[in-house]
Amino acid sequence: MQRQRTRVQRRPVHGVLLLDKPLGLSSNQALQKAKWLLRAEKAGHTGTLDPLATGVLPLCFGAATKFSQLHLDADKTYETTVRLGVRTRTADAEGEVIDTRPVSCSAGQVVEVLDRFMGEIDQVPPMHSALKKDGKALYEYAREGETVAREPRRVRIHEIELLDLQLHGEAPQLRLRVVCSKGTYIRTLGEDIGEALGCGGHLIALRRVATGPFGVADAVTLDALEAMGEAERLGALKPVEALLEGHERIALDAEHAGRFLSGVRRRGDWPNRERVAVFGPSPADPTPTVLLGTAHVQGGELIPGRLLSPTDIQQILETEAPAP
Known part of the structure; x- marks a missing residue:
């Protein structure tokens, strides 16, 4: 016998939810889950995070969706780990390994290379991205085994902080904190840093810790939201004007x-x-x-x-x- 699906009674909900997006979910999947938990009629987000990225994702409900575009231009802060010596097809841990090289750089060379990426830089968008060409997302071309020409894009790196480094052993890596402008591809940045060090590299972790005025410390997880009562869920929302920093x-x-x-x-x-x-x-x-x-x-x-x-x-x- 087929089970009858429970129909969710939607309601008007207005405000901004700072979600700590979990690993493995797309931004839209996370949005739809939060929308269901809040029983909200209308929802949207202020830009996407890759499924392999975690961290703060502002979700807009009701009247807040009218101002979500304003937040797309906000600077972002990420913490990321770059695995050195291995390149992958997607520049992250999901992709097929396409090159391995020994890591022979020093800590001083790492600091020097990181300094080179400060300020305005040009990035070629990765094929495994949602950027569209001729109405089709680049990752769709990539899935079909096709590589298309991409124009470099100018972005700004405001700050790169070296949080930790391990240049020896089985998994040499850098842990970085990056403050950057909108449109910056951290996967591309990690890959380019690896190339500049002469060994290649790819991302094995990516977490957005801030976007504009919103920090991950103020964000709520989906598990925590699910454990809340209805009044507490609504209380987790920031007012619409929070987007008007x-x-x-x-x-x-x-x-x-x-x-x-x-x-x-x-x-x-x-x-x-x-x-x-x-x-x-x-x-x-x-x-x-x-x-x-x-x-x-x-x-x-x-x-x-x-x-x-x-x-x-x-x-x-x-x-x-x-x-x-």
Whole structure:
């Protein structure tokens, strides 16, 4: 007899969940699991992590999905382990070994090589990546045994810290902490560092410990989320405005807030600002603490950007309201 599947009753959920993504799951698989646990109607993420990578993955629910694109440009911090002396087809531990070489570099040479990768560098995206060419992901070409031409991309390495090194024994390796711009391929960086040391290399571990203002210390695992009660799961969410780090705050009174939410520009004595988070009052509190949306200021005009809907705002207020 076929078992009947339990239907999950979805509900509006608004906020940001900092997930510590486990090894082996794709970002979308992790998102769908968290969405199911929260019974959320709408969800998205702010960029992906490889299945072989772990670490902080901000997940956006409800109104937060309107601002998820803003976080794609955030700098990232990774901790990674590079196995020296072995190259693989995918530049990570899953790929077929294609080359082995002895490791004969010194600690001083490692430090010198790492310094070479600081600042702006050009990277050729790996074939085993989600980057698309002619509407098709590169990893799809790779699975078919095809290699296509890729243009180098300019990225910035802000910092490389050597956390540990082992240059002798059966598994010589480097453990690094890398702070970098968006679009940086750590697998490619590890492979290129190995080549610069003359022995080749590939990643055997990768963990994202920070993305923008969000650190892995504040993240929750799927196992921990599953063990929580419903109220505790909702309490694990950060407010939507957590995505608006670096935005100037502007507060509007009830009249101006209503017009702003209708997409009407407002005039004031504000200085020009590229990124503004706009707040207004709630029916129960005249203090402007309710997020209305984003905007920019030009020539004394507050020009609306991405706006929350009145329904979104009402649902957020109902969620935040204390139980009677």
